[in-house]
Amino acid sequence: MNMKRPRRPLTLRDVSEASGVSEMTVSRVLRNRGDVSAATREKVLTAARTLGYVPNKIAGGLASQRVNLVAVVIPSLSNMVFPDVLGGISAELDDTGLQPVVGVTNYSPPREDAVLYDMLSWRPSGVILAGLEHNKAARAMLENAGLPVVEIMDVDGTPIDCAVGISHKRAGAEMAEEILNAGYRRIGFIGTHMPEDHRARKRLAGFEARLGEAGIALAAREFYQGGSSLLKGRELTERILSREPDLDFLYYSNDMIGAGGLMWCMEQGYDIPGKLGLAGFNGVELLDGLPMRLTTTDARRIDIGRRAARIVAGKEPKPEDGVVAFAPTFLPGDTIRSR
Amino acid sequence: MNMKRPRRPLTLRDVSEASGVSEMTVSRVLRNRGDVSAATREKVLTAARTLGYVPNKIAGGLASQRVNLVAVVIPSLSNMVFPDVLGGISAELDDTGLQPVVGVTNYSPPREDAVLYDMLSWRPSGVILAGLEHNKAARAMLENAGLPVVEIMDVDGTPIDCAVGISHKRAGAEMAEEILNAGYRRIGFIGTHMPEDHRARKRLAGFEARLGEAGIALAAREFYQGGSSLLKGRELTERILSREPDLDFLYYSNDMIGAGGLMWCMEQGYDIPGKLGLAGFNGVELLDGLPMRLTTTDARRIDIGRRAARIVAGKEPKPEDGVVAFAPTFLPGDTIRSR
């Protein structure tokens, strides 16, 4: 194709000279905007192609004061929850010309501030970020930025602009309800010890609240640090059950450790769900292939991603009261007694 | 803090006026560049903070002709392989001021072209992309872009600029070697039917080549479409074993379906690894908590991510011959007979 290696990066001017029209016309052709005759369009396109011109969005963005990016700020990649959310977002953004850009905070508020600062410095068209709890600095930035902000995953709190998610308090309460209805009474909880994982905290709160209404208290709880894995689930389950052997139900703060616990209990020959019930949270695809299907709650991740994307893309208006609450869905699975 | 909601976005000029110095000086303060007295620095910083000013990287990037982004282009998020690679990249980029931006191609070459085009239009400082096989258009873009390009995961081929990865032919061959050494002879393969998954293809090629040297041919093969999941692994395993009941080994193209197969075989009461051996590929963390540890090959994803990042960041020079080949590492697990 083009034989000479252009050491100076190509600009509109190069294409304009190569095709004998003004830079403006080239710009119009490349963006399909405004009237250009079929003939010139063709000339310009071939010129651009043979030169190997790639438009400069930095310059374009500055000139037009518009950038086709949506900042997506989430706490972690490692959970299997993220790809679903992002999947929903991308699917919905696909036909809007908008593009998601992901930032990861590792559940660290200072890091969230930094990531947001960085993202906002690109002047994106919108922000989707996980959670309702943010530093004052972060809130201020977002309020001042003057762009659509959708906080996702959680609706238990006050959104900056608007929120799309589920109530984790409700998810916890509903799981407690199901467990109690199934007749379990000595219930243990296993979860991460992360002060910044507010959603896990709220689930536990809702869970305990409902138990409390029934006059029941958690019989045991076990916390862990760091990421979730099957292995961690095994260890913690062994630990909690050796400490409190007569537990009849274990509620895990996510499916991954729940599945690990399930593996361990099955190996140990526990009667599941007869003598011991298990439940996790999220509804990840992983569970579908396990020897038993873990009882869990579908966190509606794809729906949340889609809806959030629709809002930042302006495909639908922000909700009246600023909140879109999906219903967390109980998935019975095989690890809870059915009535 | 600032009471009036500024509808016009803040610029350096606002900070400059608020602090009584020139925009240039504000810029210097905010970037820690050039000589500024401690007093002015302080004034500027407080002004910026109280206004809630966030720099505009669009304008900055245009002016300085530098953008602190590294484009990372990968085929998929869903495999558990991606977070590891990105983890390695982020870890190594963290202290360089560079930031990864991810694009996903879904194993579609036209989509890869589009994603690259889009990424390059942001004029990033470097590109990391998976695989060595690309459309002519993609290769041309990357060659013309005049920036460091690191192709990762694979080294069986000719890199555009340089490559960091493992040889999948070798990974396949070494697994074949281990299987043969363990005495298995009637071997089946289960993998995705994706013409664009070149690495899976190369592994299979290397695998069959080594079997061929021993005078053995694959006794059966089963392909599937779409993403990998435990469930898919179960189905395919059932199918291949009902078709060819006397297989004594199953080689899976990834750990996820391998684990699914393992689950199914265990439930069916197969004697593993005595009568039937199983192996996957990748070495994902997931395997650590399964009832048996699946035999697999560590694809060195974190190492690859780190090394690629070091190269684009200029922390280390490009390799002489353009290639950094890590050794795929055999992980025996529990699903292959040990000698």
Place this chain on the structure above:
DNA sequence: CGCAATCATGTTACCGTTATCGTGTCCGGC
């Protein structure tokens, strides 16, 4: 046939920041 509307293109003025160079001040040394 004349005039306005439409089409196809060009001109000009930014967009918000940084590179570069220039200017004024202060200080020490001889």
Place this chain on the structure above:
DNA sequence: GCCGGACACGATAACGGTAACATGATTGCG
């Protein structure tokens, strides 16, 4: 007291596009 250099800062001109308006050519229509 003069000079050179470090220091602290400002003025100006890009950077590569696009919005908005201007222009010339063509067309439609009464």
